Amino acid sequence: MTPPAREIFSSLLPCPLTLILKKKSPVPNILTGGSDNLGIRWSDYSLVQRLLDEYGFPLTATSANLAGASPLYSVSSLTEKFEDVSLSLIDLVIDAGPLPQRSPSTVLDLTSDQYKILRPGVISEAKIKAVLRFK
Numbered sequence: 001m002t003p004p005a006r007e008i009f010s011s012l013l014p015c016p017l018t019l020i021l022k023k024k025s026p027v028p029n030i031l032t033g034g035s036d037n038l039g040i041r042w043s044d045y046s047l048v049q050r051l052l053d054e055y056g057f058p059l060t061a062t063s064a065n066l067a068g069a070s071p072l073y074s075v076s077s078l079t080e081k082f083e084d085v086s087l088s089l090i091d092l093v094i095d096a097g098p099l100p101q102r103s104p105s106t107v108l109d110l111t112s113d114q115y116k117i118l119r120p121g122v123i124s125e126a127k128i129k130a131v132l133r134f135k
Contacts, residue, residue, distance in 0.1 A: 004132050005110050011131045014044040016105035016122040031060055037111055047096045074098045 001009070005021055018041040023032050032038050043049065052059065064072050072078050075095040106121035108128060115132060117125055 002110060004115065007131050008108070008110070008128070009042075012123065012127070013042040014049065015042075016044065016102070017041070018105050018107045020107065020109040020111055020118065022111050037109075039107070041105060045099075047094070071101075071104055073101050 001021065005019055008017070008019060018039050020037050020039050023036050023038045027038055064078050069081075072081060074097075075093055078093065102122055104119065104121045106117060106123040106128075107119040108123075109116040109118050115128065117128070
């Protein structure tokens, strides 16, 4: 992990922020879709934190919404959006009630010397700059 990534982890996480980092060799290609990069998120959502505490290992998952589409906040909106998808393709859905409706997570690319915000979200660029000390 790079020094900027360490700063973000120690200062901001858990929060609605996804970090894009360079993939290291132990990470299997199936987790990155063949990309040289890996997205990491430490969710601040209490259900996810409880699942991780109970499981004891990191989990991998994709978003329920399609890239560029509006966020989905409930199981009913998920099933409506993907009504044409066979349920046999879905391994697990946990209905813990509607999610809090907020902006999506910020996606921060830390794969080069200069950070780049790929998707603005809950965590502002000002907060990122303050942690990373970029001007």
